[in-house]
Amino acid sequence: MIVVEGISKSFASPRGKIRVLDNFSCTVPDGSCLGIAGKSGAGKSTFLSIVAGLQKPDAGRVLIGGTDICAMDDKRSSAFRNKMIGFVSQEQSFLENLTVLDNVRLPACIGKTTDREESVRRAEQLLEELGIRQLASCFPAELSGGENHRVLIARALMNDPPVILADEPTASLEREQADSVMNLFRSLAGRGKSIIVVSHDEQVLRSCDEVLHI
Numbered sequence: 001m002i003v004v005e006g007i008s009k010s011f012a013s014p015r016g017k018i019r020v021l022d023n024f025s026c027t028v029p030d031g032s033c034l035g036i037a038g039k040s041g042a043g044k045s046t047f048l049s050i051v052a053g054l055q056k057p058d059a060g061r062v063l064i065g066g067t068d069i070c071a072m073d074d075k076r077s078s079a080f081r082n083k084m085i086g087f088v089s090q091e092q093s094f095l096e097n098l099t100v101l102d103n104v105r106l107p108a109c110i111g112k113t114t115d116r117e118e119s120v121r122r123a124e125q126l127l128e129e130l131g132i133r134q135l136a137s138c139f140p141a142e143l144s145g146g147e148n149h150r151v152l153i154a155r156a157l158m159n160d161p162p163v164i165l166a167d168e169p170t171a172s173l174e175r176e177q178a179d180s181v182m183n184l185f186r187s188l189a190g191r192g193k194s195i196i197v198v199s200h201d202e203q204v205l206r207s208c209d210e211v212l213h214i
Contacts, residue, residue: 002028002051002163002194007060009046020046021057026212030162033185033195035208042214044198045090048167051196052087053077064163082111086156088166093152094140100127100151101136107158119158126154129184131177145172153181157188164188164195170204182207 009021020043028034036044049055051062053069061068064084069077081087094103101123108119127133130150140148149172156164164185170178182204189195189209197208205211 001030001063001065002026002196003063004051005061005063007047007050007057007062009043009050009055009057021050021214023060024214025060028194028196030194031189031192032209033189033197033207035205035211036196036198036214037200037205037211038214044214045167047214048087048165048196048198052085052165053081054087079111082107083159084161084163086159086161086164088152088156088164088169090167090171094148096140098139099136100132100138100140100143103140103151104154104158107155111159122158123154126157127151130154131180146174146177149173150177150181153184162193164193166196167198168200169197170199170201175203178204 004024004026006023006025007021008019008023010017010019024047026034036047038044046055050057053072056070061070069080072080101120104123104126105119108114108122114122124133124136127136130153132147132150135143135147143151149169153169170181173181178201185195185197186207197204199205
């Protein structure tokens with residue numbers, strides 16, 4: 001379960017402080033998918049980064065499985081995130097010298113959660129589910145934007161985390177591909193995972209159990 005309690009966040013700008021989140025709270029039970037909608041610049045990506053432990057809020061806390069990720073230092077939050085959270089960002093943060101298969105395997109290698117044979121099997125299965133099994137031996141520079149995005153999703157799911165956070169996961173995908181990704185997320189929610197999806201896509205938001213506007 002994800003419990004967000006009263007988080008606020010401001011940033012400095014030439015015009016002074018800009019508050020993007022103000023005492024925002026929500027709860028995402030196990031087995032449910034929460035959609036986050038709102039205008040560009042409203043704070044959706046900031047909210048997701050705070051839930052993932054990548055940014056600290058000015059106030060409030062985020063409990064994941066009862067653990068406050070906001071209270072952790074960088075080392076602890078990184079280890080916690082690798083084990084507990086699958087994060088799909090808008091940035092294509094790949095290691096360019098690794099193949100698609102090895103980029104997807106990376107979370108398992110860092111966390112030493114499985115041996116090589118098991119991690120290869122798991123990565124190939126995820127690539128198959130996302131329709132890009134044929135790209136396993138390619139390098140990131142050889143892929144299209146949509147292909148890169150699906151690789152990011154596969155990598156986020158590598159350690160089978162109980163929490164999945166996705167920032168515009170279907171933005172560069174065709175409708176059929178986007179529907180396939182959301183069907184996968186719905187399937188994962190059905191297995192008890194807590195999912196938060198930030199999106200502008202009305203069809204994606206309709207697939208969520210609840211939608212909050214920031």
